[in-house]
Amino acid sequence: SAVISQKPSRDICQRGTSLTIQCQVDSQVTMMFWYRQQPGQSLTLIATANQGSEATYESGFVIDKFPISRPNLTFSTLTVSNMSPEDSSIYLCSVDQGYGYTFGSGTRLTVV
Amino acid sequence: KQEVTQIPAALSVPEGENLVLNCSFTDSAIYNLQWFRQDPGKGLTSLLLIQSSQREQTSGRLNASLDKSSGRSTLYIAASQPGDSATYLCAVRLTGANNLFFGTGTRLTVIP
Numbered sequence: 001s002a003v004i005s006q007k008p009s010r011d012i013c014q015r016g017t018s019l020t021i022q023c024q025v026d027s028q029v030t031m032m033f034w035y036r037q038q039p040g041q042s043l044t045l046i047a048t049a050n051q052g053s054e055a056t057y058e059s060g061f062v063i064d065k066f067p068i069s070r071p072n073l074t075f076s077t078l079t080v081s082n083m084s085p086e087d088s089s090i091y092l093c094s095v096d097q098g099y100g101y102t103f104g105s106g107t108r109l110t111v112v
Numbered sequence: 113k114q115e116v117t118q119i120p121a122a123l124s125v126p127e128g129e130n131l132v133l134n135c136s137f138t139d140s141a142i143y144n145l146q147w148f149r150q151d152p153g154k155g156l157t158s159l160l161l162i163q164s165s166q167r168e169q170t171s172g173r174l175n176a177s178l179d180k181s182s183g184r185s186t187l188y189i190a191a192s193q194p195g196d197s198a199t200y201l202c203a204v205r206l207t208g209a210n211n212l213f214f215g216t217g218t219r220l221t222v223i224p
Contacts, residue, residue, distance in 0.1 A: 001158070010153075031210055033211055042201065042214040042216050042217055043212075045212070048211065092155055100161035101146060101158065101205075101212060102158065103158075104155055106154060106155035108153050
């Protein structure tokens with residue numbers, strides 16, 4: 001299965017600032033997925049990122065708040081913009097190569 | 113919308129016991145179902161993937177079953193060990209969709 005390198009692993013940020021999370025996959029994949037896991041909750045899909053086109057966002061998530069880049073078939077970034085304490089969560093990227101989903105190690109974000 | 117429920121929410125067992133975790137889903141038009149393990153503050157590790165045409169999958173001390181008609185899956189862990197302590201998540205992929213719907217998780221504690 002694919003190996004995903006995600007960074008940073010954790011960060012503490014001031015409200016009003018932005019954080020960019022990176023995911024690097026060791027093989028080419030068509031789609032990359034970004035999930036959020038709020039404290040004590042399960043995972044919720046933020047958006048699906050395709051190379052060469054704009055990301056597709058789920059209900060409740062907007063591009064201005066969570067801009068995504070997908071410059072090639074092995075890399076994607078998610079930015080959490082104008083952060084507030086409510087954005088404190090674990091953010092995870094994921095890919096599927098046909099034999100189940102593989103997840104990055106997650107970014108634990110705390111907004112103070 | 114697919115709803116995925118896991119029971120119990122938390123489980124504490126003595127080392128060596130066999131145990132069963134339950135997952136139920138509302139939409140039986142699934143493509144596959146995947147069980148994950150998540151350690152505190154970390155990403156997800158894939159344990160087992162069951163395709164919709166399969167009834168069960170086994171890996172070491174783990175066995176997962178799938179009953180599409182009743183909308184249920186179980187994860188059986190044999191001879192539990194303290195290292196099995198983690199949160200276990202089941203996730204469903206619907207036919208024609210690319211993303212996963214996650215359950216709420218079962219937090220397992222194995223007491224030495």
